[in-house]
Amino acid sequence: IKDIESDITEVLLSEEQIADTISELARRIEADYSDDDDLLIVGVLRGAVMVMADLARALHIHLTMDWMAVSSYGSGTQSSGVVRILKDLDTDITGRKVLIVEDIIDSGLTLSWLLANLRTRGAESVEICALLRKPDAVKVELDVRYVGVDIPNAFVVGYGLDYAERYRNLKSIGVLAPHVYA
Template identity: 45%
Template sequence: MMDEDIARICFTEAALKAKVAELGKRISEDYKDAEETVYCVGILKGAVVFYTDLVRSITIPIHFDFMIASSYGNATSTSGSVKILKDLDFDIEGKHLIVIEDIIDSGTTMHYLMRIFRARKPKSVRLCALLSKPSRRTAEVAIDYCGFEVPDEFLVGYGLDYAGEYRNLPYIGVLKPEIYQ
């Protein structure tokens, strides 16, 4: 039923699996000699599928944490106002932090969060995003580990949603405009 709402598939389940393995390998290599704890922070809810697959592909010891932040609600574009609905459970001062996000679109939310994370004095902060949509960027965000750059289309699946639906699709596809307009 959900498949009928998809105009086309952008990234298959196999393509996503290969990209996640590649990102996990890069992160593992970059932090293999780290003496400080490495914290992987997933930005919920969208990043949960990517996050769980990614952390299983990282071969160094890591700690898990999560944050919920939103500037969208049920809309298709950012409100410009970021709300933190759940903060970190752990102190990140002096630790390596890898922020894991599903997509960087306008950059509003992540720009805000990266300022907050840096103010907490971690040893390092890096951003890993499965998708980047640079054509929509209104706030500067540096992505250290990027899976794919995507055009300005409404994507769902593999954690990405429209009004809370489609997150459980095993692929990423373009939602038909008549569904959200």
């Protein structure tokens, strides 16, 4: 049987390192919010599914969960900055404390647009939590309250992150072997 892990040249974050990073993020978030805040965490489909599932369970405060789906890449591989809402929130966020949960900040264009969009809806606060960030790829200034790990500007997959919709089910996060996309 061919193991999909063999398409990974280097593991950047092991399962254990991911779990530790999620725990750290959760402790920082818990320090800033209480049960009374009725925090709404918003996962950005589809990449953020794993982070949402693990982060939500690492948080020991009352919270609610919602999801958005946006398209920013179209058919190309480069982020265009042009974002369309494919699935909007089911929640009215007027007066709510909102935390957007993302797997990765690459150019930052998706989150920059999303942050501006949600801030027009009268939320009390909108913050961002991203598991990964690529400092060398960021194109826009973005105020991110919670970042897990800064990583090099390589093509990474796993733990929600895809290449052509595949590899999201890897338990670790690693660099995709060039032979896969060459």
